Amino acid sequence: MIRIPCPYCGERDHSEFTYGGDGSITYPALDAPMADWLEAVFERENVRGLQLETWHHVMGCRMWLLVERDTMTHEIHSVRAAHTGLAAVLEEKS
Amino acid sequence: MTRFSAWSVFRNGLTGQKDWDRQWRDAQPEKQYDIVIVGGGIHGLATAYYLAKNHGLKNIAVLEKGWIGGGNAGRNTTIVRSNYFRPGNREFYEHSLKLWENLSHDLNYNVMFSQRGHVSLLHSPGAVDAAARGYNTLRLTGSDAEIWQLDQLKQEIPHLNYSANARFPILAAAVQRRAGTARHDAVVWGYARAADSHGVDIIQNCEVSAVLLDQGQITALETSRGRIKAGKVGFSVAGNTSRLWDMAGLGTLPIESHKLQAFVTEPLKPILDHVVVFGVGGTHFYMSQSDKGGLVFGGDLDWYKSYAQRGNLPIAQDVAECAISILPCLGRVRLLRHWSGVCDMSMDGAHFICKTPLDNLYLNAGWNYGGFKAGPGAGWYFADLIANDRPHDVVADHDLKRFERGVNLDERGAGPDPKLHG
Numbered sequence: 001m002i003r004i005p006c007p008y009c010g011e012r013d014h015s016e017f018t019y020g021g022d023g024s025i026t027y028p029a030l031d032a033p034m035a036d037w038l039e040a041v042f043e044r045e046n047v048r049g050l051q052l053e054t055w056h057h058v059m060g061c062r063m064w065l066l067v068e069r070d071t072m073t074h075e076i077h078s079v080r081a082a083h084t085g086l087a088a089v090l091e092e093k094s
Numbered sequence: 095m096t097r098f099s100a101w102s103v104f105r106n107g108l109t110g111q112k113d114w115d116r117q118w119r120d121a122q123p124e125k126q127y128d129i130v131i132v133g134g135g136i137h138g139l140a141t142a143y144y145l146a147k148n149h150g151l152k153n154i155a156v157l158e159k160g161w162i163g164g165g166n167a168g169r170n171t172t173i174v175r176s177n178y179f180r181p182g183n184r185e186f187y188e189h190s191l192k193l194w195e196n197l198s199h200d201l202n203y204n205v206m207f208s209q210r211g212h213v214s215l216l217h218s219p220g221a222v223d224a225a226a227r228g229y230n231t232l233r234l235t236g237s238d239a240e241i242w243q244l245d246q247l248k249q250e251i252p253h254l255n256y257s258a259n260a261r262f263p264i265l266a267a268a269v270q271r272r273a274g275t276a277r278h279d280a281v282v283w284g285y286a287r288a289a290d291s292h293g294v295d296i297i298q299n300c301e302v303s304a305v306l307l308d309q310g311q312i313t314a315l316e317t318s319r320g321r322i323k324a325g326k327v328g329f330s331v332a333g334n335t336s337r338l339w340d341m342a343g344l345g346t347l348p349i350e351s352h353k354l355q356a357f358v359t360e361p362l363k364p365i366l367d368h369v370v371v372f373g374v375g376g377t378h379f380y381m382s383q384s385d386k387g388g389l390v391f392g393g394d395l396d397w398y399k400s401y402a403q404r405g406n407l408p409i410a411q412d413v414a415e416c417a418i419s420i421l422p423c424l425g426r427v428r429l430l431r432h433w434s435g436v437c438d439m440s441m442d443g444a445h446f447i448c449k450t451p452l453d454n455l456y457l458n459a460g461w462n463y464g465g466f467k468a469g470p471g472a473g474w475y476f477a478d479l480i481a482n483d484r485p486h487d488v489v490a491d492h493d494l495k496r497f498e499r500g501v502n503l504d505e506r507g508a509g510p511d512p513k514l515h516g
Contacts, residue, residue: 014398019399021513041441042510043348044351048351053399063115071351
């Protein structure tokens with residue numbers, strides 16, 4: 001079991017969360033060329049090592065999180081709210 | 095190499111089984127090969143075998159970083175079937191199943207292919223209709239398929255949970271009788287032995303650490319056993335495709351590496367004659383009984399991306415719940431082992447057998463859950479691609495540019511999210 005330190009709820013089992021996917025992807029503008037969309041939707045770096053990814057604390061606070069995790073050791077390196085406004089508030093509080 | 099026959103088994107029985115030859119050579123790497131296949135699993139060994147046998151090619155090596163069959167070939171649930179429906183997938187898996195049917199004879203090695211039937215349980219009238227539509231596609235394209243109503247299913251497998259109080263009562267089943275299981279090690283060893291007898295060098299403990307390039311071509315591979323020059327190179331390393339792809343400087347792929355677990359119980363007396371599949375309401379479960387008596391089963395991915403060959407416990411709980419819900423009689427059976435393999439999960443759940451941006455590099459990857467059953471077919475079509483430098487019609491859409499053309503070979507209709515293509 002991976003333990004994920006949720007910035008709002010504290011450290012919880014990963015089974016409380018659902019996995020989103022590669023968090024390094026940003027979608028291009030709606031009118032961007034097709035090649036940019038193809039890249040964002042279909043192509044992956046598939047990192048072996050430290051990767052940025054999204055998790056949803058669906059059985060907790062329901063916040064989407066940006067997690068830095070090692071895909072070889074499963075070690076969690078950092079967790080913050082994916083929503084930049086929420087991240088700023090939570091980081092100020094702590 | 096001794097050819098196996100009733101006579102050779104009898105003769106060696108008389109001499110205490112001491113006179114068997116080595117089944118394949120422990121080859122030392124040469125400096126140069128015409129064709130180098132990276133990856134000594136079922137796919138890589140089958141590719142080398144068909145390159146030699148079907149296309150008469152020589153001077154071929156298979157490089158394996160560990161021992162042959164030590165990767166995903168030994169980390170699966172050994173199920174073989176061809177109930178795929180998308181054009182391309184349909185013909186591919188049917189061809190692979192036909193190769194399985196004659197594989198023991200072809201390789202002169204008993205791969206213990208047992209066509210015990212693949213029984214997918216259905217739990218709603220809608221599911222029965224959908225299965226009938228899909229399985230009619232199988233019948234119309236030269237395969238076998240049946241829908242069993244409840245009375246026939248009860249006769250064939252009497253001890254499933256037929257209770258009306260079950261969370262998902264069983265209504266019927268979609269069945270492919272020619273499907274079944276095989277002995278995973280025997281497949282690896284059979285292909286290795288047959289490839290070796292055609293002169294293929296199988297080089298173990300030989301990990302590729304760098305790919306040397308010159309003007310859009312691979313010139314050589316740097317390995318843990320020295321530099322090996324190569325005329326043509328085939329990557330056949332599902333799970334770690336992205337790492338080799340990165341070594342070749344080729345950037346991204348429509349693939350993520352996820353891990354899939356499988357489980358085996360303590361050995362039991364014969365209790366399950368078929369492969370049974372249960373998938374409804376968010377569950378995903380498949381089970382068969384091995385010749386040693388262990389119930390071999392698996393379920394979903396571990397959900398998060400991973401290159402680690404070890405599984406997590408929440409999935410163990412999920413599959414145990416599935417097992418009990420369809421076969422309550424297993425309630426006291428103990429789990430013996432579980433293992434995890436790293437899968438190339440592709441963006442549409444289908445594979446790649448294709449040319450690449452490098453002139454002399456060919457790719458066999460993206461096998462999702464389906465790599466074991468695909469082994470013979472993948473070797474056959476991949477060898478055809480490498481030998482003829484063009485894809486066979488059957489795998490023409492299994493290239494890296496299909497998404498650009500709007501082609502998705504998505505059996506489940508799950509969309510471009512690799513973890514959903516179970």
